Amino acid sequence: MRESIIMKTHYGTALAAVALVAVHVLFRLTQGFSESLQYESVIANYQFLPYAGMLEIILILLSIHGFNGLRVILLELKQGRAYEKVVSYGCIAAMLAVIAYGSRTIFMTSMGMV
Amino acid sequence: MSTTPKIAAEQATTIVSPAKTITLRIQRYNPNTDQKKRWIDFQIPYEKWTTVLDAILDAKEHFDHSIGVRYSCRQASCGSCGMIINGRPRLACFTKITELGTNIITVEPMYNFPIIRDLVVSFERLFNNHKKIKPFLIREDSEITQRTKELLQTPEEVERYIQFANCIKCGLCNSACPTMATDSSFMGPQALTQAYRYVSDNRDKGKDDRLKIIDQSHGIWRCHFAGSCSQVCPKGVDPAMAIQLLRGYLLGFRS
Numbered sequence: 001m002r003e004s005i006i007m008k009t010h011y012g013t014a015l016a017a018v019a020l021v022a023v024h025v026l027f028r029l030t031q032g033f034s035e036s037l038q039y040e041s042v043i044a045n046y047q048f049l050p051y052a053g054m055l056e057i058i059l060i061l062l063s064i065h066g067f068n069g070l071r072v073i074l075l076e077l078k079q080g081r082a083y084e085k086v087v088s089y090g091c092i093a094a095m096l097a098v099i100a101y102g103s104r105t106i107f108m109t110s111m112g113m114v
Numbered sequence: 115m116s117t118t119p120k121i122a123a124e125q126a127t128t129i130v131s132p133a134k135t136i137t138l139r140i141q142r143y144n145p146n147t148d149q150k151k152r153w154i155d156f157q158i159p160y161e162k163w164t165t166v167l168d169a170i171l172d173a174k175e176h177f178d179h180s181i182g183v184r185y186s187c188r189q190a191s192c193g194s195c196g197m198i199i200n201g202r203p204r205l206a207c208f209t210k211i212t213e214l215g216t217n218i219i220t221v222e223p224m225y226n227f228p229i230i231r232d233l234v235v236s237f238e239r240l241f242n243n244h245k246k247i248k249p250f251l252i253r254e255d256s257e258i259t260q261r262t263k264e265l266l267q268t269p270e271e272v273e274r275y276i277q278f279a280n281c282i283k284c285g286l287c288n289s290a291c292p293t294m295a296t297d298s299s300f301m302g303p304q305a306l307t308q309a310y311r312y313v314s315d316n317r318d319k320g321k322d323d324r325l326k327i328i329d330q331s332h333g334i335w336r337c338h339f340a341g342s343c344s345q346v347c348p349k350g351v352d353p354a355m356a357i358q359l360l361r362g363y364l365l366g367f368r369s
Contacts, residue, residue: 004364
């Protein structure tokens with residue numbers, strides 16, 4: 001993939017994540033901060049489907065942005081064809097693993113399995 | 115009556131101020147023979163017009179003939195005498211001792227370049243990256259083809275790239291670049307600036323080719339916009355700006 005497409009995605013995910021995390025923080029402020037972190041409150045948030053959907057999108061956006069950032073840092077630290085392939089594929093695999101694990105948590109909680 | 119005795123008398127009474135001296139500290143290193151870098155000090159007399167290159171040549175002439183230094187034009191045109199002077203990349207022929215304001219002047223080879231010997235570094239990577247971006251006008255016709263017209267430009271069209279055409283390939287921008295320090299495959303501000311110089315020239319038709327060359331994992335996107343390249347350029351070129359303008363083409367803000 002061309003680097004410009006990757007970097008456009010990188011910038012786009014950053015902007016979208018800032019907007020959605022702002023919504024997420026505002027939701028916390030609708031009630032007291034400590035109250036919002038209580039077990040029942042967190043479970044209720046997950047079971048409210050639009051909110052759970054937003055958390056899933058934040059998870060995807062931050063995973064893409066974060067792991068691409070990590071890839072860029074690692075590519076600048078060291079160079080070499082084999083190393084760069086390992087870094088690129090390793091970051092994609094780690095990103096997919098984080099998204100899968102986070103999605104599992106979101107789905108299980110929103111479906112009342114926790 | 116002859117004027118010679120008068121002149122002689124005048125010269126005898128002229129007060130000549132004793133030349134001031136500075137300590138010139140030169141880094142010496144030969145990768146073929148030396149285990150590590152070492153510093154050698156020289157006491158060099160100077161006047162207000164003495165440049166660092168003059169001081170180095172003075173040391174070379176009077177104290178140590180073996181000091182390795184590359185220079186040519188002595189007027190900031192050839193880009194040969196780039197080095198780190200008091201911790202900052204500068205042209206030795208374009209830096210006066212008096213403007214540095216210190217009694218000790220340290221001189222080292224440019225950072226981010228392999229050392230050949232003492233102050234002389236290899237420009238191979240810089241020139242390879244420069245060639246990679248095709249630093250010439252790409253178009254099918256030519257000014258020298260018969261029955262074609264001169265490629266005329268308006269002053270506004272020239273204004274778009276002329277600043278970037280002042281690059282003398284001295285390598286100071288690459289030496290100052292923090293990304294160049296860690297990423298050995300990074301193209302560097304010099305090559306990217308030259309890519310912009312040709313992309314923004316309305317006579318050139320090779321924009322797509324060049325954008326493809328710089329749009330790779332060690333290309334334009336690795337610039338972090340530290341801006342140190344623009345700070346050290348002796349010709350007033352602004353590579354940091356050129357890189358941002360070039361990014362505009364790749365992000366779709368410019369066409």
